[in-house]
Amino acid sequence: MDESGPSGRPEQDDASSHRAVRIxxxxxxxxxxxxTVSRALATPERVSPEARARVFEAIAKTGYVPNPAARSLRSQKTHMVLVVLPDLSNTFFxxxxxxxxxxxxxxxxGMIISDLDGTPEKEAHFAAFIAAGRVDGAILLNGHLFGQTRMGGGATDRTGIPLVALCEAIPSADIPQIEIDNRGAASRxxxxxxxxGHRSIAYVSGPESNILERERFLGYQDGLKAAGxxxxxxxxxxxxxxxxxGVAAGQNLAARSTRPSAVFCTSDEMAIGLIRTLLSAGLRVxxxxxxxxxxxxxxxxxAEPALTTIHQPRRELGQAAASVxxxxxxxRPSPKRIRLDTxxxxxxxxxxxxNMLKAPAKTTRTRAMKPT
Amino acid sequence: MDESGPSGRPEQDDASSHRAVRIxxxxxxxxxxxxTVSRALATPERVSPEARARVFEAIAKTGYVPNPAARSLRSQKTHMVLVVLPDLSNTFFxxxxxxxxxxxxxxxxGMIISDLDGTPEKEAHFAAFIAAGRVDGAILLNGHLFGQTRMGGGATDRTGIPLVALCEAIPSADIPQIEIDNRGAASRxxxxxxxxGHRSIAYVSGPESNILERERFLGYQDGLKAAGxxxxxxxxxxxxxxxxxGVAAGQNLAARSTRPSAVFCTSDEMAIGLIRTLLSAGLRVxxxxxxxxxxxxxxxxxAEPALTTIHQPRRELGQAAASVxxxxxxxRPSPKRIRLDTxxxxxxxxxxxxNMLKAPAKTTRTRAMKPT
DNA sequence: TGCTTCCATGTAAACGATTACATGGGCACT
DNA sequence: AGTGCCCATGTAATCGTTTACATGGAAGCA
Structure with a gap:
């Protein structure tokens, strides 16, 4: 059974040919x-112990690593996940x-990252990416599906891969959502x-169309109402x-003759920029x-002064989304919605x-009320 | 020529079968x-204009997207690049x-990201990743190759894919390096x-074994020497x-009876933590x-006060590495080393x-000396 | 002992592209 | 008009797996 192989490949087992080891x-x-080799890897329990041992030995000896392209071509699985986010350079992410x-x-x-900086062009590209089956699933941090920028001739393609929305819920879509209670936190x-004792509380918003913004803005109004x-x-x-x-908002406030006594910024970045600007304008924070x-x-x-803020369990959010x-x-079955506490x-x-006394406050954390 | 196809596939062109469009x-x-379809996509100039037009029309009509697994299996190209970095959650990256x-x-x-948080286990995994041919090339931000944690039985595998070292040069490796002149910048x-007028200048280091640290430390010493x-x-x-x-270093300094008049921190994070601690201790910065x-x-x-620092063109560094x-x-030919200015x-x-007067300094930038 | 069942294994057909090689027609040049 | 060349295209092999189906032997049961 060693007549130089059925495909006529010459037997050259020295290091000269750098051909990858095949199954x-x-x-x-x-x-x-x-x-049997394939089964030994995928379903070891369906292979006899002896054969299995020989296979693993051979794998170790040859340093065999399955070719993912071939595997994925045949099994239609890529073992890759796409993560779509609006801005990779943002600390928050x-x-x-x-x-x-x-x-x-x-x-x-594996994780493939796509930073679509606003450009719908990129968005279309990644829609195609998904359609091409390069990934098994995707986690969307960008707050919407690719639906808007429909491709070509209305072909529905195989967009049927699992999706998960993280942080920015996608209202219209029926996919699992991992998020915090933005409205509740803002209200709180x-x-x-x-x-x-603050009676005049300003609010620095996020982008108008943003779902987080809408939630937080509602929370801000809830909070005002609750406080009368x-x-x-x-x-x-x-x-x-x-x-x-934040800097712009700070300039705005600094230029006013009557100012609110408190400002609620919907991101730490804005708060830091705003504080910085107020301090430069000679105001105290x-x-x-x-x-x-x-x-x-x-x-x-x-930050100076250290920032009072809402803590989001960012790492846990990421983990939860990946788990789902x-x-x-x-x-496996999975929850349709996960809300982590802030x-x-x-x-x-x-x-x-x-003029109330400023105590040398230490950092304190208060667990947020669970949303009902 | 329409006898239900040579492979006997029944003609069902309605939406029921969600089979992907094939070439x-x-x-x-x-x-x-x-x-011809394949050529129309890869080398359009080798296809007659008429055929090309028909092909593109058909592609548009069907919404065809080439199957990357098949493509990659045949052509041995994945069109994927691995980016290896030590800590994804670090702002700098x-x-x-x-x-x-x-x-x-x-x-x-496409970009696949691997965050190996110190674990050699992950490192080995990504070495295997490369060996498996899942990517065409890699950009290494972690300062070393995978060599140390050798895999299995010493098989050299096909590690022959293009690599580029970014930020942290890899001295032993003969691969292109994209970096800044750390030593020169620190000296400057x-x-x-x-x-x-500072005569006593402290230095807060990076991790001892880190190549950046070694360069910057040399630069610090150069600078001292140059200043006598x-x-x-x-x-x-x-x-x-x-x-x-930075906080720890700040506590250290705050506890001393005689202190340096200036501190050079080798990262902004440390500088900010240090400033924060000094301020809390009642010192002025x-x-x-x-x-x-x-x-x-x-x-x-x-930051408060706004930080005097060395500007690294981070985005450009990333772009340069990717370009190379x-x-x-x-x-294509490419430079073996690129040094961007700070x-x-x-x-x-x-x-x-x-007690010298503190002018209300504005941000000023000075272009670093080109390294010779 | 004869029949069924099951388990371990092998054989070979996909998966969906790329591409070497073959082919045939048109054009230019002599 | 004949020869040669090139260009556009088609045919079919190939990439390296997974997996449906076939097979053969051992074991269990009556």
Missing amino acids: QDVAKLADVSTA SKILRGIEERLFEAGY MTQHLASL LPFDPGLVLPGDYTIEA PGDISVAGFDDIEFAAV LIDLLQG DLVLRDSVAPPQ | QDVAKLADVSTA SKILRGIEERLFEAGY MTQHLASL LPFDPGLVLPGDYTIEA PGDISVAGFDDIEFAAV LIDLLQG DLVLRDSVAPPQ
């Missing part, structure tokens, strides 16, 4: 068929990504500010979660104006208004 | 062979990643501090680029101690020592 090589060495990567790695999946922060404060549109400043937006953030990014704790997706991929983190950038 | 479907519709992603995207490559910052200052080991504080390390950073991360500009890798992948960014955290 056939392993099979020959272990004196079994390729099918990096820790989430890490959580995702951890979990995917454990389950043997607003009420916290009110409880300290009126809603004043003049206290709503536009933003987009960036430091620059929290002496003259209290400032609260959202997210609890790394720098919130070391993996469940879906492997046909914490209200009390630091130094918020204090009672005006 | 054969396109070929049939365009009335050409699969080879995110903008670099974005630069990489941009360029890769333009060239039609040290001299800047000295030129303001003695090197004092007691002024070298251990760090690891994290905020916490830069009044009592000047603090300089390295990297110019987003928050450096809005793409050149390599496509067989800027010395002068802000408010550094001032002349002691």
